[in-house]
Amino acid sequence: MAQRIDGRQIAEDVVAQVKERATKLIADKNIQPGLAVIIVGVDPASQVYVASKSKKAKECGFKSVQHTLPADTSEADLLALIANLNADKSIHGILVQLPLPGHIDSGRVIQTIAPEKDVDGFHFVNVGKLVTGETETAFVPCTPAGSMILIERVRGKDLSGLTAVVVGRSNIVGKPMASLLLGANCTVTVAHSRTKDLPAVCRTADILVAAVGRPEMVKGDWVKPGATVIDVGINRISTPDGKTRLVGDVDFAEAEKVAGAITPVPGGVGPMTIALLMANTLVSAYLAAGLERPRF
Numbered sequence: 001m002a003q004r005i006d007g008r009q010i011a012e013d014v015v016a017q018v019k020e021r022a023t024k025l026i027a028d029k030n031i032q033p034g035l036a037v038i039i040v041g042v043d044p045a046s047q048v049y050v051a052s053k054s055k056k057a058k059e060c061g062f063k064s065v066q067h068t069l070p071a072d073t074s075e076a077d078l079l080a081l082i083a084n085l086n087a088d089k090s091i092h093g094i095l096v097q098l099p100l101p102g103h104i105d106s107g108r109v110i111q112t113i114a115p116e117k118d119v120d121g122f123h124f125v126n127v128g129k130l131v132t133g134e135t136e137t138a139f140v141p142c143t144p145a146g147s148m149i150l151i152e153r154v155r156g157k158d159l160s161g162l163t164a165v166v167v168g169r170s171n172i173v174g175k176p177m178a179s180l181l182l183g184a185n186c187t188v189t190v191a192h193s194r195t196k197d198l199p200a201v202c203r204t205a206d207i208l209v210a211a212v213g214r215p216e217m218v219k220g221d222w223v224k225p226g227a228t229v230i231d232v233g234i235n236r237i238s239t240p241d242g243k244t245r246l247v248g249d250v251d252f253a254e255a256e257k258v259a260g261a262i263t264p265v266p267g268g269v270g271p272m273t274i275a276l277l278m279a280n281t282l283v284s285a286y287l288a289a290g291l292e293r294p295r296f
């Protein structure tokens with residue numbers, strides 16, 4: 001049976017380190033990291049995630065500001081708010097919760113955030129830095145950055161020569177995940193809906209990352225014995241008793257019989273996303289003060 005990777009515990013460890021370093025930054029330099037989180041509309045899941053982010057920021061000792069805007073907010077008003085936050089010296093990180101309502105161009109919104117405050121790592125400047133290996137000043141998207149920490153906890157820091165397969169090619173998870181694994185000297189394949197014989201491709205992976213958004217798609221016989229399986233999917237499905245439950249993109253019951261280590265859903269990658277947002281905000285405050293980048 002595979003080792004279950006406890007994302008909640010590892011996220012707590014990361015948050016504890018962030019809190020300790022934030023406390024020191026405040027004491028030594030009188031700089032309090034500041035995070036502004038913006039939500040537009042009333043998507044229930046987004047409301048939960050944003051509330052968790054604001055709460056966690058407070059726990060870390062950060063200045064935590066939440067802007068809750070109505071669903072019919074104009075793009076111009078949202079861009080004006082971001083411009084104000086870009087100019088606000090007490091704010092080191094700006095996060096706009098996705099998805100945004102359909103009348104707002106998410107791309108334009110993301111590109112309006114100052115790259116040095118883009119703690120989501122979605123701005124072209126940060127994407128370019130990640131792809132080119134400019135990791136001193138890059139912000140890496142929180143979900144892949146958190147997934148890398150989980151992988152390193154299981155396999156150690158040296159992933160050199162391992163075969164990695166990332167299933168999914170989104171800008172938020174799949175592509176940055178592939179860049180991180182490549183940066184760690186893995187041999188990386190990005191698989192997707194048009195990949196031929198996806199099960200066979202997945203079976204080549206020492207590290208298998210599933211980020212497709214399809215409930216329990218990755219079956220046990222897609223997993224190489226002993227592989228590390230990172231399940232990024234968070235899918236709510238209906239159960240026969242009329243309730244709902246969360247499942248990942250991996251069929252956990254099958255895969256845990258084959259894998260060496262595997263993340264559960266919930267309690268795997270999800271908590272790391274919020275922990276890495278705290279880490280990125282701390283990094284932003286350090287870099288703004290001209291200090292050496294803290295590593296996690």
Ligand SMILES: Nc1nc2c(c(=O)[nH]1)N[C@@H](CN(C=O)c1ccc(C(=O)N[C@@H](CCC(=O)O)C(=O)O)cc1)CN2
Nearest residue numbers: 049096097098099120142266267268269270271273274
């Ligand atoms: N601007 C952003 N928007 C979105 C991001 C993001 O990184 N930046 N990611 C996702 C949602 N997300 C954070 O925003 C997120 C998703 C899930 C979790 C999490 O902890 N999940 C729990 C289960 C929660 C539940 O019970 O529903 C888990 O997996 O254990 C945290 C953050 C989309 N939008």
